[in-house]
Amino acid sequence: MSVSKDDVAYMANLARLKVTDSEIEQFQSDMNKILGYMELLNQVDTSNVEPLDHVIELPPNYRKDVAFEPLDHDEALKNAPDADSDYFRVPRVIE
Amino acid sequence: MKLLDISQTREQVRSGHSFQQTVSQYIERIDNSNPGLNIVLRDARDEALVQAEQIEKKIRDGSAGKLAGAIMGIKDVICEKGKIVSCGSNMLRDFHSVYDASVIQRLKNEDAILLSRLNMDEFAMGSSTENSIWGASKNPLDPSRVTGGSSGGSAAAVAAGFANATLGSDTGGSIRQPAAYCGVVGLKPSYGRVSRYGLVAYASSFDSIGPLTNTVEDAAKVLQAIAGRDDFDGTSAFESVPDYSDALNESAKGLRIGVPEEYFGEGLDPEIRENVLSRVNQLEKDGATIVPIHLPHMKYGIATYYVLATAEASSNLARFDGVKYGHRADQLKVREALREEEKFLKDQIKQAKSDTDKSLWSTKLEKMDSPLVRLYKETRGEGFGMEVKRRIMLGTYVLSAGYYDAYYGKAQRIRRLIQKDFIEAFKNVDVIVSPTAPTTAFKLGSNQDDPIQMYLNDIYTISANLAGVCGISVPSGLHSDGMPIGLQFMANAFDEKSLIRAGRLVELQ
Numbered sequence: 001m002s003v004s005k006d007d008v009a010y011m012a013n014l015a016r017l018k019v020t021d022s023e024i025e026q027f028q029s030d031m032n033k034i035l036g037y038m039e040l041l042n043q044v045d046t047s048n049v050e051p052l053d054h055v056i057e058l059p060p061n062y063r064k065d066v067a068f069e070p071l072d073h074d075e076a077l078k079n080a081p082d083a084d085s086d087y088f089r090v091p092r093v094i095e
Numbered sequence: 096m097k098l099l100d101i102s103q104t105r106e107q108v109r110s111g112h113s114f115q116q117t118v119s120q121y122i123e124r125i126d127n128s129n130p131g132l133n134i135v136l137r138d139a140r141d142e143a144l145v146q147a148e149q150i151e152k153k154i155r156d157g158s159a160g161k162l163a164g165a166i167m168g169i170k171d172v173i174c175e176k177g178k179i180v181s182c183g184s185n186m187l188r189d190f191h192s193v194y195d196a197s198v199i200q201r202l203k204n205e206d207a208i209l210l211s212r213l214n215m216d217e218f219a220m221g222s223s224t225e226n227s228i229w230g231a232s233k234n235p236l237d238p239s240r241v242t243g244g245s246s247g248g249s250a251a252a253v254a255a256g257f258a259n260a261t262l263g264s265d266t267g268g269s270i271r272q273p274a275a276y277c278g279v280v281g282l283k284p285s286y287g288r289v290s291r292y293g294l295v296a297y298a299s300s301f302d303s304i305g306p307l308t309n310t311v312e313d314a315a316k317v318l319q320a321i322a323g324r325d326d327f328d329g330t331s332a333f334e335s336v337p338d339y340s341d342a343l344n345e346s347a348k349g350l351r352i353g354v355p356e357e358y359f360g361e362g363l364d365p366e367i368r369e370n371v372l373s374r375v376n377q378l379e380k381d382g383a384t385i386v387p388i389h390l391p392h393m394k395y396g397i398a399t400y401y402v403l404a405t406a407e408a409s410s411n412l413a414r415f416d417g418v419k420y421g422h423r424a425d426q427l428k429v430r431e432a433l434r435e436e437e438k439f440l441k442d443q444i445k446q447a448k449s450d451t452d453k454s455l456w457s458t459k460l461e462k463m464d465s466p467l468v469r470l471y472k473e474t475r476g477e478g479f480g481m482e483v484k485r486r487i488m489l490g491t492y493v494l495s496a497g498y499y500d501a502y503y504g505k506a507q508r509i510r511r512l513i514q515k516d517f518i519e520a521f522k523n524v525d526v527i528v529s530p531t532a533p534t535t536a537f538k539l540g541s542n543q544d545d546p547i548q549m550y551l552n553d554i555y556t557i558s559a560n561l562a563g564v565c566g567i568s569v570p571s572g573l574h575s576d577g578m579p580i581g582l583q584f585m586a587n588a589f590d591e592k593s594l595i596r597a598g599r600l601v602e603l604q
Contacts, residue, residue, distance in 0.1 A: 008488070015409060015491040016416070016468065017484055018476030026481075027488055030546055034489060037547055038398045041505050044512065051507030052514060054300065055563025056287045056332060056588060063326055075193045079420035088418050091426060091466040 003031045098256055100310050105154055105164030114151035118143055121166050121210060124256045132233045134242070134251045136171055137179060138211040150206050160206035162320055165313075167202065168211035168258035170249045172219055173304065174293040175199050175209065182295050183217040183227035186421045186478030196293020197328065198262060198304050198321045205320045211257060213248030217480045218412065219264055219297045221245050222272060222552040223542065226482045231539055234277060236578060240536040243273030243552075249307045250277040260308045260317050264294055266301045267400050268532075268556025271568035274307055275531035275581020278570045280598065281307045282314045283556075285588040286563035287332035289318075290325030296411040298404035299330075301560040311569060311598040315339040318591060334589045342596040348382035350597060353524035357393040358555055367530045370571055370580050375528055377604055378597075386524050390516040395509050396557045397550055402493050402506035403561075409490025412483070417474030424473035433469055485546065514562040521564075521587040526597045529555050531568040531581030559585050567594040569601050 008027045012019045019027065073086065082089040099107060108114045122140050129135045143166075153159035169175060172182045174192035176199075181187045195203070202209065216226040224247025225231040232247045234240040235255035242251040246263025250273035253261055263270040265283035274281025282305045289304045296302060306317035322336045354375060359368055379385045417423035440460040447453035464472065479487070493502035520527060532552055542549040559566040564585055571582035582601055586593040 003492070007492075011488050011491045011495065014495065015487050016413075016471040016475055017479070017487060018472040019484070023481075023484070027485065030485055031489060031492065033547060034401065035492070038402060038502065040398045041395060041402070041502075041509055044392070044395060044505075044509050046505060046508035046512070049508040049511055051504055052511035053507060054330075055514060055561075056285075056330075058287070058330065058332065061329070061333075071193060078193060079190055081417055081421070081423035082426075090418055091430070091470055093465060093467050 003028055003035065098259055098309060101162065101164040101259060101313050101316055104166075104259065105159070108151055108154045108164065114147040114154070115144055118147040118166055118208065118210070121257060125211065128235070128255055129257065131238060132235055132251065132255060133230050134214055134232050134235070134248045134255060135168065135211040135257055136181065136214055136229055136248070139178070139209065143208050143210045146208050150208065153206060160204060162202060162205035162207035162316065165202075165207040165260050165317070166258055167207050167209050168213045168249065168252040168261040169199070169209055170215050170246050170261070170263045171212045172215060172264055172295045173198060173262055174295070175212075178212060180295065181228070182219070183215045183229060184478065184480065184483070185228045186415050188228065188422065190420055194293065197290040197325045199293065201321050207260075207320070211252065213252050213261060215248055216245035217483050218295070218408070219245040219266055219269055220408070220482050220486055222268070222549050223537075224248060224273070225539065225543065226480055228480065233539065234536050236278060237536070239538055240578065241276065241539055243276030243532075243536060245269040246281075246307065247273045250274045250279055250281060253277070253279045253307050253309055260306055260313050262304055262317075263307050265303050265305055265560065266298050266404060267560050268553040270305050270307060271556045271566055271581065271583060272532050272552060274568040275579065276536035278579030279307055279309060280311055280314045280567065280569050281305070282318060282567045282591070282594065283559060283565060284318060284322065284591055285565040286560070287330055288565070288589060288591065289321050290328040290331045292325055292327035298407035299411060300407060301404055303560070311567075311595055311602050312340070312343055314567070314598075315343060315595045332589065337592055339592060339595050342592040343599050345596045346382060347378050347600050350378070350383040350526070350600070351386055351524040352378060352383050352597070353386050353388040353520055353527040355388050355390045355393070355520070355527055355529060357390050358529035362551070362554070363530060363533045364535070364574070366574050367533070367535070367580050371528065371530050371582050374571055374582055374601055374604060378600060381600070388520050388524060388527065390520060390558065392509065392513045392516050393558055396513060396561060397554055399506045399509045399513065400553075400557045400561060401489065401550060402502050403510065405486040405490035406494050406503050407490070409487045409494065412479075412487055415475060415478060416471050417478070422474060422478040424470060424477055426470060429470050429473050430466060433464070433466060436463060510561050513558055517558070517562040517564055517587070525590070525593045526584040526586050528597075529583050529585070531555060531583040535574045535576055535578035535580060555583060564588050565591050565594055567598045569598045571601060
């Protein structure tokens with residue numbers, strides 16, 4: 001399986017990453033190298049193996065339904081690149 | 096540099112020495128040596144000196160917390176309220192945390208002084224601390240060499256005497272490998288042992304926070320303070336936390352040490368192999384039982400990890416969109432560029448000589464990014480460095496429709512097989528011994544062009560994260576190249592006590 005430049009551009013769009021032409025070339029070469037290395041995994045027979053998504057088993061746990069002080073508005077908006085007194089601001093989406 | 100450990104520092108203060116003076120000596124060392132080494136990113140010296148005075152009083156009247164005497168640095172990926180948490184990234188260059196991570200709260204509760212913020216590979220992705228917008232950190236023992244990574248700053252700060260204990264994070268070896276490269280102790284707790292609340296996430300099913308210190312005893316002390324259930328982290332475990340100091344005085348008698356053949360094979364520096372095996376021999380003479388074992392799926396560790404960790408990273412790092420916090424691309428420029436693109440496409444449609452051409456350009460026009468989507472893309476393109484982008488791209492690929500089962504699903508199954516190897520092994524042994532890394536610290540720049548070569552540095556550490564077990568790297572002497580060798584022990588999930596016991600025995604040799 002080999003990754004084309006179009007594949008890289010497609011992935012970059014899915015990942016919401018702006019990539020330059022030279023980056024596309026770099027990623028194509030890197031991804032092919034790394035995915036090539038990952039072919040190693042096909043040596044392993046996993047037909048009767050369940051996927052592992054969590055290394056420890058945790059019992060279901062519910063916290064008590066007790067209210068606590070939330071972060072106040074000013075604090076929550078403090079790091080925003082653009083905000084008014086109540087909301088994060090983004091470019092207009094609907095014309 | 097051998098400094099007083101936490102207990103000794105505290106004892107010294109109790110018997111009349113000024114704690115402020117001790118802290119000042121740490122600050123002086125930072126001022127003298129950090130400019131050439133680039134380990135400390137920022138420090139809170141004024142605050143630290145005030146705290147030193149308060150803690151000194153507490154030490155003398157007997158009310159001090161268990162970490163009084165600790166002068167610490169924190170990897171710049173763990174949130175401290177009011178401080179910059181940059182993660183080594185342009186994305187968070189000016190980000191100020193609005194809360195304390197649970198580990199930070201616990202360190203403060205025990206009277207640790209948090210003096211510095213430490214360099215790292217961007218978003219903890221890397222094995223050399225060269226991928227940082229603040230520039231590469233240099234190894235205090237040989238500034239032409241890397242510190243290891245991604246917690247390179249945390250290991251090097253201890254080695255350089257800028258802190259007597261630090262916190263790092265370990266997703267595939269990021270505490271243990273730099274500890275080995277810098278000649279300090281680094282402990283990666285079991286998954287779930289230490290709360291991840293306030294740790295900027297890289298790969299959530301792997302990430303662990305742990306201590307780097309001069310001595311095993313100090314590692315045990317810091318772990319004691321930060322371990323245990325935290326309701327703010329749903330994956331933190333309920334297992335009770337034992338008294339780790341009990342393990343410091345146990346002998347080698349009866350300790351069962353597994354020696355996995357797979358960890359001593361091809362690719363390992365022969366001197367490191369020799370060094371580790373001679374330690375094992377000594378432990379056997381001292382009464383330990385040596386058990387040859389196999390971890391047959393070890394060779395799939397790196398490939399499995401880079402499927403799963405990049406997948407998780409691509410999802411975790413989706414939060415950096417230039418809206419809630421962090422870097423945002425210049426909005427006016429983005430709008431201007433979009434306008435020009437639109438104009439260009441419309442011109443092409445007008446000038447199109449055939450219907451096919453026309454529909455081609457029309458499709459492009461329809462598919463043009465909205466201003467918001469384009470802002471995300473530009474923001475992330477500017478905010479992330481090359482290695483982070485590479486991993487986001489890989490993660491997106493292995494999770495994408497058509498490839499999910501072949502990569503992600505497959506890797507999750509192999510992860511189970513790797514964990515099974517460990518479960519089987521720990522039926523017969525208390526700890527597994529191995530080198531921490533296949534080589535000593537390499538030269539700056541030497542692995543930059545080959546991602547796979549860089550990834551292979553983690554070959555001995557990565558399985559512990561895949562299996563969720565714990566590991567420690569302890570200094571094990573010097574290589575003929577002058578650099579320290581790290582010896583690793585791994586122990587079963589929640590059996591950090593065995594790590595501390597075994598690590599202490601090597602320290603005493």
